[in-house]
Amino acid sequence: NAGVTQTPKFRILKIGQSMTLQCTQDMNHNYMYWYRQDPGMGLKLIYYSVGAGITDKGEVPNGYNVSRSTTEDFPLRLELAAPSQTSVYFCASIGRGAQPQHFGDGTRLSIL
């Protein structure tokens, strides 16, 4: 049972480039989340989804987009990368509300 899988693990982008961070879970969880974690800081919610076809903004959505075409996958898209988006990105999932979140290993993204 793989749990939550994120790819890539590391990436360096140039300013203005775009990329998609992949997240997939094999636990048939309905709820999925994207967070960013800046050095020495807590996790900030970017976007979340409560099921296929349903997404909503979190605390820091600007500069990002998401989609949820299947229960398993919840990709995060950066359209025009900016240095302020240098961070570690975590994807998480739960089966339903008020349950512990299962996190992926993270994607470490640097934008230069």
Place this chain on the structure above:
Amino acid sequence: GQQVMQIPQYQHVQEGEDFTTYCNSSTTLSNIQWYKQRPGGHPVFLIQLVKSGEVKKQKRLTFQFGEAKKNSSLHITATQTTDVGTYFCAGNSNAGGTSYGKLTFGQGTILTVHP
């Protein structure tokens, strides 16, 4: 919006000393969760507290949820080098409707343990 403050930001202890981190929410919480993140790793769930005044123990770790459900603490007795990492509290609030499991994380307390 909801804010969760956590103190201290850093704590350095000698192995065998005790450690406590405190968490305060700007709003009443339906539950609070605690996570541990090892350096370079991802957050790993430790425990969830739901009831007002609840106290739970996991070996050397003691977790408390305040009577007003706005604050919480994690206490580690006799720290070991394996306790090194960042400890986060994360609050879940149903104020205004369904929260969809969304958590508001504190900034975390970075614990270092000197052998």
